[in-house]
Amino acid sequence: MLDIKKIRNNTDDVLKALSKKDNDISLNDILDLDSKLKSLTTKLNELQAEQNSKSKEVGQLKSKGESSDDIFKDLKVLSEKIKAFEKEQKELSSALKKALLEIPNIPHSSCPEGVNEKDNIVVSENKNTRDFNFPLKDHIELGEKLDILDFEVAAKMSGSGFPLYKGNGALLERALINFMTDYHLKNFDYTEFFTPFLVKPESALTTGQLPKFSEDMYHIEKDDLYLIPTAEVSLTNIHKDDILSSNELPKYYLGYSACFRREAGSYGKDTRGLLRVHQFNKVELVKFVEPTKSYEELDSLVNQASNILDLLELDYRVIELCSGDLSFAAAKCFDLEVWSPGEEKWLEVSSCSNFEDFQSRRGNIRFKNSNGEIDFVHTLNGSGLATPRIFAALLETHQNEDGSVRIPQCLQPFMGISEIK
RNA sequence: GGAGGCAUGGCAGAGCGGUUGAAUGCACUGGUCUUGAAAACCAGCAAGGGUGCAAGCCCUUCAGAGGUUCGAAUCCUCUUGCCUCCGCCA
Incomplete structure (x- = not known):
């Protein structure tokens, strides 16, 4: 499996090297999935951070015996959102992994170039x-x-x-x-x-x-x-x-x-x-x-x-x-x-x-x-x-x-x- | 194949549904001390992802997958692995 970071950051080099083994490889799907996954993950992380801090607040209030009803309302909405995002994240990352597993290894630069x-x-x-x-x-x-x-x-x-x-x-x-x-x-x-x-x-x-x-x-x-x-x-x-x-x-x-x-x-x-x-x-x-x-x-x-x-x-x-x-x-x-x-x-x-x-x-x-x-x-x-x-x-x-x-x-x-x- | 028990960091071993990524011990790393070592003491010590020049900050992960819940290492279901007993067997 190739390093996704390498594919992301050196796409042209990777593609060129891969073509020496197999001329028919495209990285477009992978790059597409990767960028979608990345932006989704960023958004998800923000929501999760909010959920974590609010949940902690609930715990604190509860230990003091104070009411936490307002926070609950927010949390309920957040929770729904997060679940939807998580589902999508899972789908994207498994699709990405699946695609990555199909990509062959890159030939070493010392390999003689050739077809068969x-x-x-x-x-x-x-x-x-x-x-x-x-x-x-x-x-x-x-x-x-x-x-x-x-x-x-x-x-x-x-x-x-x-x-x-x-x-x-x-x-x-x-x-x-x-x-x-x-x-x-x-x-x-x-x-x-x-x-x-x-x-x-x-x-x-x-x-x-x-x-x-x-x-x-x-x-x-x-x-x-x-x-x-x-x-x-x-x-x-x-x-x-x-x-x-x-x-x-x-x-x-x-x-x-x-x-x-x-x-x-x-x-x-x-x-x-x-x-x-x-x-x-x-x-x-x-x-x-x-x-x-x-x-x-x-x-x-x-x-x-x-x-x-x-x-x-x-x-x-x-x-x-x-x-x-x-x-x-x-x-x-x-x-x-x-x-x-x-x-x-x-x-x-x-x-x-x-x-x-x-x-x-x-x-x-x-x-x-x-x-x-x-x-x-x-x-x-x-x-x-x-x-x-x-x-x-x-x-x-x-x-x-x-x-x-x-x-x-x-x-x-x-x-x-x-x-x- | 049947019946039961268990699954937490490199290892051992805590952990009430809410400031727990997780006490403690061992191991390991650095430091103090020592001529050197040991001992003692002090400190550090999971991985992955994101962001940042960096320090850091954020997220995820307590066998795996689902579920309940605002919130799960902790409750429920399934799967896998290990252990004990019974059956079968090279």
């Missing part, structure tokens, strides 16, 4: 570290041959887009989760959480999935709960409505979760295998930091996530997203993409974003700095990482001619085997 993913910038790339001298199989073929993935049986029970891992496949999946979790815990200062997978609407509002993207999430109607599309939602909401003290910042949180996405509107895209699924596993990293530190924290977040790919001996590249390709809530974002030799495509496995104060305003997550002033924290998050595409890339990258797959060193302690065959 074609304008993204490749920051770094390492590829073709391995020469294959045999015909490659893709992960679906490998998964079937090794009897570690079964999409048909999964579809039988849940429909398409739900993976079923079997035997060493289940072991590999679990090893990936444990390896990534342990790596971040051991090497960086993260606190581990295991969060709920179902959250209230207001939690999804904090992180920005609601109100605009309700179609992307699974919703349990009976209880009005949403299945989390990422642990970002639950991890970020740990501090909803909190005022943290500056000496407890930065806070680094980590959590594994299953992630659920309807992927509405993406039918026909990446439908095969593990590339786009409705349920997947992810280790998520979330940071709560002081505003002045958030960009260096973004850099370290990208590094932390990429280290995993190095250790898994996978080819990957780092992409800096252009303004037009940024998500709704992000001010700046780097994606990590892993190379899939079977698909001959780059696959997004992590998205590391700085949301600045966009989420913290929505969730009212603040901190008190050393001067005693209260301000919104900056939040960041990054996948560290999402498993299915890694699973696929790993099978394809480390496959041998006979269809067996080498397990990289870092995973072996978690699996107890050095290859799947």
Whole structure:
């Protein structure tokens, strides 16, 4: 959520910055509601002040045992007026809030300008570290041959887009989760959480999935709960409505979760295998930091996530997203993409974003700095990482001619085997 | 799922329907004292909005939403959360 004061006082700058993300945004309704609300509030406050002082008078007179009938007449009229004003104020402020929640975050000035993913910038790339001298199989073929993935049986029970891992496949999946979790815990200062997978609407509002993207999430109607599309939602909401003290910042949180996405509107895209699924596993990293530190924290977040790919001996590249390709809530974002030799495509496995104060305003997550002033924290998050595409890339990258797959060193302690065959 | 109890500031804990944004204690911050620290004493200490250069002034907020009343932390209704008991259950 953007600061209404910023919109009010720097309308042109805000609009210009927003247009880099989305050319179609108008702030007119918001400005209109804001000025109406402001003048109404001023009038209301005056009436309330009058009511307060007269009510106090009544109390004083009463304690002296004197009559207060004249004041009563005034108060009765005032009371009616105030009630009408309050009602109007409530309507205006909820309309304003609703409108504000629909406005995306402003891209950071360092974001390359652009319209879509074609304008993204490749920051770094390492590829073709391995020469294959045999015909490659893709992960679906490998998964079937090794009897570690079964999409048909999964579809039988849940429909398409739900993976079923079997035997060493289940072991590999679990090893990936444990390896990534342990790596971040051991090497960086993260606190581990295991969060709920179902959250209230207001939690999804904090992180920005609601109100605009309700179609992307699974919703349990009976209880009005949403299945989390990422642990970002639950991890970020740990501090909803909190005022943290500056000496407890930065806070680094980590959590594994299953992630659920309807992927509405993406039918026909990446439908095969593990590339786009409705349920997947992810280790998520979330940071709560002081505003002045958030960009260096973004850099370290990208590094932390990429280290995993190095250790898994996978080819990957780092992409800096252009303004037009940024998500709704992000001010700046780097994606990590892993190379899939079977698909001959780059696959997004992590998205590391700085949301600045966009989420913290929505969730009212603040901190008190050393001067005693209260301000919104900056939040960041990054996948560290999402498993299915890694699973696929790993099978394809480390496959041998006979269809067996080498397990990289870092995973072996978690699996107890050095290859799947 | 059934029955009951509770919900106040960072925490603990007062609070008759009327000068209560809220006593008190702890914590915290500043000061005095001390070589330093502790103790003691003094002072400050909620958030949001408006207005003002500022000091300040005004408004709102006692889980949330409604209601009664000229006036609600205080009375009523609903919702949510926590606790206790019963049922069910991995």
